[in-house]
Amino acid sequence: MRLVIEGLTKNFDKKEVLRGINFSFEEGKIYGLLGRNGAGKTTFFNCVNKDMPVTGGTISFEENGKKKELEPDDIGYVLSVPTVPEFLTGREFLKFFLEINKERIENPKTIDEYFDSVSILEEDRDKLMKDYSHGMKNKLQMLVNIIANPKLLLLDEPLTTLDVVVAEEMKQILRDIKQDRITIFSTHLMDLAVDLCDVIVLLNHGELEVVDKANLDDKGFKERIIAALKEEQDA
């Protein structure tokens, strides 16, 4: 399975943010989408998630040579600021989520097993989510996206504001679930992208460009990315 982007453009008035992107993302890999602040990473995600109409181009899945349009169930979208309904407890939210999506969840586990999988403590499971920490909300948001088992997982700078321990836990979760899906992880933190991702993609001048990791030590690789990003600034 591949996510195929063809001629994707997005303009805000006369400003071209995405300029005819042609790219394909492959299953089983974590893609690190790198770009400076304001480069258009969130716009790209919003276009893929259909939260924003595109100016031109198509986005589709390709499986066994056949193209298929993206359905809402195919996409999981984790935002940098976790958003969970604060009037519910963690357990109530999961119960509701599992009931609504019961037809598409294969081999469902118990609610407590799901909590265990992201290390949410027993004492926190029946608290209202308005009293959850940022990290706990983030884990829960990630958890429901994992349970839904989407073919495409979009992560918009999800680890930027987490503490070291939670960030490491989340990274491990992402590595564990990367098979059978395409994961695109946007960040402006280069070290994080290098550490976690299989492929680094730069959003440069409104276009996507792969940075080849092969035959480069860490230092050389980072310098190459910085050079590319600087070029973006100078342009």
Added chain:
Amino acid sequence: MLKTLKNMFGLRKAYKSNSILYVLRQLPLIKKILPPALSVSKPLNIIVTTLYVIGEILNLFMWKALYYFGVFGYLRSMSDTLPSDVLFCQTLLICTIIGLLMNVDFLSYKKDKFYAINIFKLNAKQYTLIDLMFSLSKIIVGSLPIVIYLGLSWGIPLWFCIAIPFCVAFGKFIYAAYVLVTYDKTGVVNYAGKSLISWLVALLLGLAGFVMPLLEKGLPKEPCMAGVLLLLPVGLVCAIKVFTYKNYLKINKSMLSQVDLAMKEAKKRGNKTIEASIDDASVTSSKSGFEYFNELFMKRHKKILWKPALNMTIVIAAFAVIVNVGILFVPDGRQLIAKIFDGMIPYFSFIAYTISRGEPFTKALFMNCDDSMLTFSFYKKRNNVLKLFCIRLREIVKVNIVPGLALGIALGSFVFIPGDMESVKKGLLIILTMTAESILFSVHFLMLYYLLQPYNVNTEVKGVYYTIIKLGTYILIYLLMFQRIPIATFGVACLVFCVVYSAIACLLVAMLAPRTFKLKN
């Protein structure tokens, strides 16, 4: 002085023009033909300036016309025997005093004033005085033709008609001088409409102005005219204080920071109230799916959804009891009260609109629920959007119907005359009408929320269409207040409208909401 005048108009024009441009940028068809750099486009600037001037001219005459023709015309229809000139002078005096207490454009909060004094450091005294003179000139120019037309047709001499706008304008100096004197003594800016006493006096005067024509009672014409004319010399004396006052910078800064802080606090408090309204994790639900989700939401938001509706119901019930008991002590009280309320049902549509919990309901829905849930793709699926809409419609109707029904029963009891079958029919129709209106306003707000989703992440209303429709609805219902329509006609028309409107609204939601109900970027 001339420089300040130029700067004031420049700033005001820039502020209002930018607001017009912002609105134009939100309209889909017009947005497409507008250039991206709006402010540098010369033809567009001409259009915006023209719109601004048209807006100012409309503003100058429209509100005055609405006020004079609306209030005076309404009161005329309340009385059968009171001579027009007596009614005119009495109403004029009462309304002028209310205006002096509540509506003086002096040291009132305006955004452009905030920028001018706090940021651009314009001369505060000159700015305030020019601003005051400008608003007084608008009163004179805007009122004069309307008062002359209305006054002459109601038998008022021309010289008095001409004097009225000047008396009203000069009267504003009295309150302005009072504000300055009290500020020097207390350090608090009592801008118009701020104090509770002003509100109480205005309310009592308003009540008197409304009840007297109903009882066919009028104040003697000449003393009323003298009272209005007296404002001219007293206003002139007070104007001396206003023009010689020195502490305008200090008083403006006090007022601006006072109001700015109050506005920020109110906004913060409003959001906090909604956030803090979630309580009681021990509340449970035995339902499943969206019914489970909804039941928990409703149970954990009782404080902001059910409590105000129940409080309002208690107030209405108490009012109904007081009136019904009170009329027992007035000879022919029941007949009198039935006559008063017979044509007033449109007025209570406005009350039904203001007590509707539609907007707080949608705000709580967005802030504590949809703001987060709309980021999940399953939540945005067509079936789920519509399923939840139906559940929410049922819930909001349940909340609104309680005070709506109470209002209907209260009004129904007022028109009831023992032994008169016609009055029973009227009473029942009123109950039905008020109940239908509470449903209508529930549907209206929820439909607007689903079709226009006006909130951004800070729960600020950002949708221009939402604002326009809300304002339009408000104006329509406000204008309805001044109509005297028989209960039977109004009730039947209202019921038909409620059914048709609700059906169309639900159809629109079914067709469009899956596309329109989303987060605003």
